[in-house]
Amino acid sequence: MGFLRLFKTPKNQQFSYKPRYWDPKKEEAEKLRKRVEQLQTGGVDAMKTRISGGFRKGQGGEAAGAYRSARVKRSNTTFLITLISLLVVAYIIYALYFPDLSAWITTGNTPTIE
Numbered sequence: 001m002g003f004l005r006l007f008k009t010p011k012n013q014q015f016s017y018k019p020r021y022w023d024p025k026k027e028e029a030e031k032l033r034k035r036v037e038q039l040q041t042g043g044v045d046a047m048k049t050r051i052s053g054g055f056r057k058g059q060g061g062e063a064a065g066a067y068r069s070a071r072v073k074r075s076n077t078t079f080l081i082t083l084i085s086l087l088v089v090a091y092i093i094y095a096l097y098f099p100d101l102s103a104w105i106t107t108g109n110t111p112t113i114e
Contacts (some may be wrong), residue, residue: 039046
C-alpha cells in the first residue's frame with residue numbers, strides 16, 4: 001500500500017537544545033560588583049545606579065523586606081484574634097439559645113419567651 005502514496009508527508013521539525021550552565025549567584029555578584037564600582041566613581045552615572053538599585057529592591061532597599069514581614073505578621077495576628085473572638089461569640093450564642101432551638105425543632109411549637 002505504501003507504493004500508492006504519491007506525496008510524502010513532511011516529518012516533524014527537530015529542535016536541538018543545548019543547555020548552558022548558569023550560576024545565578026555569580027551573576028548577582030557581578031552585578032553588585034559593577035554597581036559598587038559605579039558608585040565609587042561618583043558623578044551622574046553613580047547617581048543613576050543608586051536610584052535604579054533602589055527601585056529594583058523596592059522603596060527603602062533591604063529595610064522594606066523587614067517592614068513588609070512585620071506588616072504581614074501584624075495582619076495575621078489581627079486575623080487570628082478576630083477569628084477566635086467570632087468563635088467565642090458563636091459558642092456563647094450556641095450555649096444560650098440551643099436548648100430553646102432543640103425544643104422548638106423536636107416539638108414543633110414556638111418557644112415561650114420568659
